[in-house]
Amino acid sequence: MKKGKVVLGVFLGIVVAVGxxxxxxxxxxxxxxxxxxASGEFPQAPAFSLTSLSGDKVNLQDYRGKVVxxxxxxxxxxxxxxxxxxxxxxxxxxxxxxxxxxxVSMDDGPAPVRRFYQDFHMNYPVAMGTDQLGxxxxxxxxxxxxxxxxxxxxxxxxxxxxxDDSVFESEIKELxxxxxxxxxxxxxxxxxxASGNIQVSTPAEVNSVIPGVDVAKLNPxxxxxxxxxxxxxxxxxxxxxxxxxxxxxxxxxxxSLEAARTAYTNFLKTHGG
Amino acid sequence: MPGPIWGGKDLIMRxxxxxxxxxxxxxxxxxxxxxxxxxxxxxxxxxxxHPGTTVRIxxxxxxxxxxxxxxxxxxxxxxxxxKVVFDDSPSLKVERVSYPRGKLTKFVFLDSPISVxxxxxxxxxxxxxxxxxxxxxxxxxxxxxxxxxxDHACLPPTSVPLAAVVRVVAPPASLPPAHSAVFxxx
Numbered sequence: 270m271k272k273g274k275v276v277l278g279v280f281l282g283i284v285v286a287v288g289x290x291x292x293x294x295x296x297x298x299x300x301x302x303x304x305x306x307a308s309g310e311f312p313q314a315p316a317f318s319l320t321s322l323s324g325d326k327v328n329l330q331d332y333r334g335k336v337v338x339x340x341x342x343x344x345x346x347x348x349x350x351x352x353x354x355x356x357x358x359x360x361x362x363x364x365x366x367x368x369x370x371x372x373v374s375m376d377d378g379p380a381p382v383r384r385f386y387q388d389f390h391m392n393y394p395v396a397m398g399t400d401q402l403g404x405x406x407x408x409x410x411x412x413x414x415x416x417x418x419x420x421x422x423x424x425x426x427x428x429x430x431x432x433d434d435s436v437f438e439s440e441i442k443e444l445x446x447x448x449x450x451x452x453x454x455x456x457x458x459x460x461x462x463a464s465g466n467i468q469v470s471t472p473a474e475v476n477s478v479i480p481g482v483d484v485a486k487l488n489p490x491x492x493x494x495x496x497x498x499x500x501x502x503x504x505x506x507x508x509x510x511x512x513x514x515x516x517x518x519x520x521x522x523x524x525s526l527e528a529a530r531t532a533y534t535n536f537l538k539t540h541g542g
Numbered sequence: 543m544p545g546p547i548w549g550g551k552d553l554i555m556r557x558x559x560x561x562x563x564x565x566x567x568x569x570x571x572x573x574x575x576x577x578x579x580x581x582x583x584x585x586x587x588x589x590x591x592h593p594g595t596t597v598r599i600x601x602x603x604x605x606x607x608x609x610x611x612x613x614x615x616x617x618x619x620x621x622x623x624x625k626v627v628f629d630d631s632p633s634l635k636v637e638r639v640s641y642p643r644g645k646l647t648k649f650v651f652l653d654s655p656i657s658v659x660x661x662x663x664x665x666x667x668x669x670x671x672x673x674x675x676x677x678x679x680x681x682x683x684x685x686x687x688x689x690x691x692x693d694h695a696c697l698p699p700t701s702v703p704l705a706a707v708v709r710v711v712a713p714p715a716s717l718p719p720a721h722s723a724v725f726x727x728x
Contacts, residue, residue, distance in 0.1 A: 345622050345689060346696040347651040375698065381620065410577070411695035430695035431651055 311423040311452060312469045314339070314416065315405040319373070319396035322383055327371055327394050329418075336363075336444040337418040338370045338437060341398060341409050344381040348431035349413040353389050355434030359441065360393045366445050367420065373398035375412060404475045407468035408521025416467075417441070420449035425456045427467050435459070468523060479513065480520035482533045487540075495536050499529055579606040579697065582686040584706035586669070589720040592713050594673030599636070600724050601626050601665040601704060603686055610658035611688040613644030617656035621689075622699050626665055628684035633672040634708060636684070640666045650693055664724070675710050682706045 314337075318328045329337070340356065342349035360370050372395035374382045379397055386395055403409035406416060410429070417426040417440050426440055439459035447453045473483040479499065484492050499513035506524035508515050512532070515525035582603035591597050605611055612621045628636040642664060644657030669682070682705070689699040719725075 343696070343698075344620050345699070347621075347649065347691060348694055348696060350620075351651045411697055413695065431693075 310454065311419070311425055311456070312467055313422050314418045314424050315469050315471065317402055317405065319398075319402070321394040321396045322379060322386060323394070325394060327396050329371070329422075332369055332371070332418075333422055334367065334420050334449045336368045336420055336441055338368070338441070339373065339406075339416040339418060340370060341373045341375055341403065341406075341412060341414045343375045343412050344385045345376070346412045350385075350389075352413055352415075352431060352434070353385075353391065355437070357390060357392055359434060359437060362438075363441055363445065364392075368441055368445060369393065372396070373402065375403070375409065401475055404480070404520050405470050405472065407470065408523065408526075410521060417444065419444045419453055419456075420447055421452055423452060424467050424469065425453060426458050468526065475520070479529060480516050481526040482516070482529045484533070486537065491536075491540060494540075495533065498532055498536060502528060502532065504528065577697065578700070578702060579609045579690045580604065580611060580686065580688055580702055582702050582704055584682060584684070584704050585721045585724050586706060586708065587719060587721065587725045589718050590709045590711040591669075591671050593671055593675045593677075593710060595671050597669045597671070598725060599667050599669045599682075599706075600721075601667070601686065602662070602724065603659075603665070604662050605660055605690070607661075608692050609690045610647065610660045610692075611690050613657035613659065614641035615644075615657070617646075617654075618652075621656070624659060624689075625687045626667075626684060626704070627687065628682065628704075631680075631682075633675045634680060634682050635670040635672075636682075637668050637670060649691075669708070671708070671710060677710050677712050680708045680710060682708050 314329060316329050318326060318330075321327050329339075338356065338359070340349075340352070342352070344350070356370050356372075359368070370393035372391065372393060374395055375398045376382050382395060382397070385391075398409075406414075407427075413429075413431065415426075415428045415432065415437070416424050417428075417437070419425050425444060428436070436459045440456075443457065443459075444453065470481055471483060473485060474481050477483055477485075478492065479496065484495060487495060496513055499516065500511050502512040504510050504512045504515040504522070504525045505528075506515060506522050508519065508522070508525075510518060510525075512525045512528045515522050516529050519525070580603055582601055585600045585602055587598040587600075611624050614623050614625065616623050624641070626639055642659070644659055646655040647658050647660070648655040684704040685701040686704055687699070687701040690697045
């Protein structure tokens, strides 16, 4: 009987400990992320120009001063489809207040996207995406992936996977209230943000011989030398390649990207860059 | 506007599922894109084959825990079906590919259950060996095409390569069965 009470006590202890872990991780943690970040912590959204399904140009630059929800999605993606009606409502509700949505379809071709656009009465521009655009935004590994861009052109939130529209609405309202000339350093994400540290790339980085690292500061001999440095370092993402090979084979790999960028910073220090 | 999708437990499950996606994406073997959440191989019912005969083959696929891929005949027209294709070869022809029945499963992003594959699945087919094929080792190649999702996000359509070596021997040689455990199971 006494042994049974001990076992029950241990079990309850484990339950409480696990419960406290999750409470700390997911209820308390967002409060800590709401603490003001250092200026420049939120990256500028990479510029792009696409053509919408209706033939209009979609330049992110033209949206400066607005809060933009950039949604990478596909018609074959169930979680993406269920988000769309909520986006249509958000566009209706906040469009007049300086909010805009840009849909980027990762479908192979526009035909199913056009049908979907009609069927779901989409009220914001949708353009066909490219791998390069995905790489500019840090690599799109899963869909839907949505970026919330502030009036100042910075990315404040990145949501990977199905996200409740109340999360978007709360974040949109917060960003609409902000000034276009100031970074919202105390931005409070309303929901789980997949990446606390949002990675983006410049076109020079995407088109570089080492994808993700702009080696323009190096001469050809130094580029070779830097490639050798990356060819000596094993990538820890599980690919079994070196960092160099992983960068070349899979530019969307965040692990090799971070390793290559760190190595580049160190390389510049020792080579007077 | 539709009501909230995430209830109480989703407050915990949602970040966990998204983290799982990110972790898998970071840890899976990469080949130019999305994480590989499916592995697949060809299993032959016999170690050796005679020219002009037919041998049973199985494609055994394993889908990572937490993920599903669509049925060969998806429940909804916009879903991308799972498909096995073999390279054209005049000497080795794969016929009558038979897919398992999917499992009806309900997901948070759909109103009704859909038929999907999860865990381990086996497809069966017949390999016809040309009568003119000389003894030797011949490659059999194909690919297992799929599009995977978990409860909250989807990965782009992709495929895993399939490869096996078919050993053709002259008729007097005996043909010992292989992988009998795989072929005994229904």
